[in-house]
Amino acid sequence: MRVLITGAAGMIGRKLTAALLARGALGGKPISQIILHDVVATEVAAPHLAVVGDLAAPGAAVALIAHRPEVIFHLAGVVSGEAEANFDLGYRVNVDGTRALFEAIRAAGYAPRMIYASTTAVFGGPFPEEIPDDFAPTPHSSYGVQKLIGEALLADYTRRGFMDGIGLRLPTICVRPGKANRAASSFFSGIIREPLNGLPADLPVARDWLHTMASPRAAVGFFLHAAEMDLGAVGPRRNLTLPGVAVTVAEQIAALTRAAGAEVAGLIRDVPDPAVWAIVQTWPRRFAASRARALGFRAEDSFDQIVQAYIEDDLRKG
Amino acid sequence: MRVLITGAAGMIGRKLTAALLARGALGGKPISQIILHDVVATEVAAPHLAVVGDLAAPGAAVALIAHRPEVIFHLAGVVSGEAEANFDLGYRVNVDGTRALFEAIRAAGYAPRMIYASTTAVFGGPFPEEIPDDFAPTPHSSYGVQKLIGEALLADYTRRGFMDGIGLRLPTICVRPGKANRAASSFFSGIIREPLNGLPADLPVARDWLHTMASPRAAVGFFLHAAEMDLGAVGPRRNLTLPGVAVTVAEQIAALTRAAGAEVAGLIRDVPDPAVWAIVQTWPRRFAASRARALGFRAEDSFDQIVQAYIEDDLRKG
Structure with missing residues (x-):
């Protein structure tokens, strides 16, 4: 079985690739080749394949799908802050790239499993205290709109039988290893990661702000589960x-203090950023996620576990 | 003030044009020119202008927007049955055409009022008994998905300040004058219109099927209200x-009988059509429409009024 990962050079893409290489199989079927696609170069040993390109460029998606991957993890995307700053780039990558990929699959005439990385940023306020699964998404960001369009396409291409798709609205992934990125949510990781690495970290929002997060380890688990589960159980609502x-x-911060002490947590500085605060306030805070839980998707139970996952998976390996 | 109507040759487009010509003004401002756009030819006297073309064709939308219409009624679209039968055509007209129009407006750099014809077919079951305004749209048709994508674009282009948009999810419009069209909902009009014209009519679904409808007269009223109201009162959720x-x-049928007698109503024949029934069953039945009512949108109070509107506006003029 061939597996394709778009956005493979990104943080989740790299962790997912490592997990697939370690397992060597998906749903009991051996993986013969993993194809890693990204706009930046990635490296992988044969028989696996790294392809550099822009999915929205003419012919790019068709060439990728010519490999006939049976499972596709579509992670490629411009993040929220960048999509807000660059309107054209966001639509080109997040909408045109996704549509080009889906169209290439339709043209190829086989129906692979498509696991699409969406986001809880599809929701826009005003919100109820807890967002139910059937709450209408009305995003307050171009990123959210672009991901929502991908969800709508995924549902239609699946209903039509062109693919067997599932869209995963990821909560904010935390703790992200490496450097801060242009997502407005970047600080949620930064305030844990930087102090654990002995560095100061800026906190741009109020300390009583509530937000829903899962670890990169949980995210990889979501994607693997989506690749192996019975999608018939999901029904027509595929996102x-x-x-x-x-x-x-x-x-x-309390969980960080428990894991690493008050001195480490003291490296966090309150530096309000009105631009980040304006975006963050439009985001949902708490979700029911009832359907996903019933379908076997599992995240951490506490933020202490999220800190621990970072220490085990990234800090000690860094 | 210039006014643009896309899909102007369609039934609502023609009635809206007639209403605008009769009023001569919108929101107290005289209309200097109405520009009628459609893929088929329309006729209108100078100073008004009829333009034939495909919005998705290169340059077409830019040429239209060069007239700088202050109010745009975007009615152009491929209907549900046709969008289901022809996947490429539906996406080209309903998605690419809409995006081309919005992009032309963004490029022109003024922010006209955009009134977008959407549909209650954005909703897909399972439904609650009455659909609240914040119920998640999960369409079960390509038409519904395409209209939903247009809604998402409209919201983002409005939030960005590129246009001042409002999307109107129209219920099924009934009684449509003229011939049956390829919308799967066509029979809802046919069973009233054909008998009133002395013709037999096929009823493809069960008689206890409940559905929400408004007259063409009400639809024109919706569009005029959307063109004249204070959009600031709508808030960020523009659809x-x-x-x-x-x-x-x-x-x-009971309302038809009251208006025209049992002999006329007897012209309806039960001819079950599994294809139509399959589509219709995926549609929502009843809506709260609380926000629209609070914002002053008015439909009929009874189906008798809908029958009467047809008799007054179309049958006697036919």
């Missing part, structure tokens, strides 16, 4: 809001 | 589910 841990920034 | 009359097919 799922995934579970996470809902905590305030203060509770994040 | 509204509009009100209508929720009645069973049997209640439709």
Whole structure:
């Protein structure tokens, strides 16, 4: 079985690739080749394949799908802050790239499993205290709109039988290893990661702000589960809001303190950023995620577990 | 003030044009020119202008927007049955055409009022008994998905300040004058229109099927209200589910009987059509439409009024 990962050079893409290489199989079927696609170069040993390109460029998606991957993890995308700053780039990558990929699959005439990385940023306020699964998505960001369009396409291409798709609305992934990125949510990771690495970290929002998060380890688990589960059980509503841990920034910092001490947590500085605060306030805080839980998607139970996952998976390996 | 109508040759487009010509003004401002756009030829006297073309064709939308219409009624679209039968055509017209129009407006750099014809077919079951305004749209048709994508674009282009948009989720429009069209909902009009014209009519669904409808007269009223109202009162959720009359097919027939007698109503023949029934069953039945009602959108109060509107506006003029 061939597996394709778009956006493979990204953080989740790299962790997912490592997990697939370690397992060597999906749903009991041996993986013969993993194809890693990204706009930046990735490296992988034969028989696996790394392809550099822009999915929205003419012919790019068709060439990729000519490999006939049976499972596709479509992670490629421009993140929220960048999509807001660059309107054209966001639509080109997040909408045109996704549509080109889906169209290439339709043209190829086989129906692979498509696991699509969506986001809880499809929701826009005003919100109820907890967002139910059937709450209408009305995004307040171009990123959210672009991901929502991908969800709508995924549902239609699946209903038509062109693919067997599932969209995963990821909560904020935390703790992200490496450097800060242009997602407005980047600080949720930064305030844990930087202090654990002995560095100061800026906190741009209020400490009582509540937000839902899951670890990169949980995210990889979501994608693997989506690749192996019985999609018939999902029914026609193929875009799922995934579970996470809902905590305030203060509770994040308390968990960091428990794991690493007050001195480490003291490296966090309150530096309000009106631009980030304006975006973050439009985001949902807490989700029911009832359908995803019933379908076997599992996140952490506490933010302490999220800190621990970072220490085990990234800090000690860094 | 210039006004643009896309899909102007369609039934609502023609009635809206007639209403605008009769009023001569919108929101107290005189209309200097109405530009009628459609893929088929329309006729209108100078100073008004009829343009034939395909919005998705290169340059077409830019040429239209070069007239700088202050108010745009975007009615152009491929209907549900046709979008289901022809996947490429539906996406080209309903998605690419809409995006080309919005992009031309963004490029022109002024922010006209955009009134977008959407549909209650954005909703897909399972449904609650009455669909609230914040119920998640999960369409079960390509038409519904395409209209939903247009809604998402409209919301983002409005939030960005590129246009001042409002999306109107029209209930089924009934009684449509003229011939049956390829919309799967066509029979809801046919069973009233054909008998009133002395012709037999096929009823493809069960008589206890409940559906929400508004007259063409009400639809024109929706569009005029959307063109004149204070859009600031709508807030960021710019796509509204509009009100209508929720009645069973049997209640439709009872209203026809009251208006024209049992002999006329006897021209309806039960001819089950599994293809139409399959589509219709995926549609919502009853809506709260609370926000639209609060914002002053008005439909009929009974199906008798809908029958009467047809008799007054179309049958006697036919």
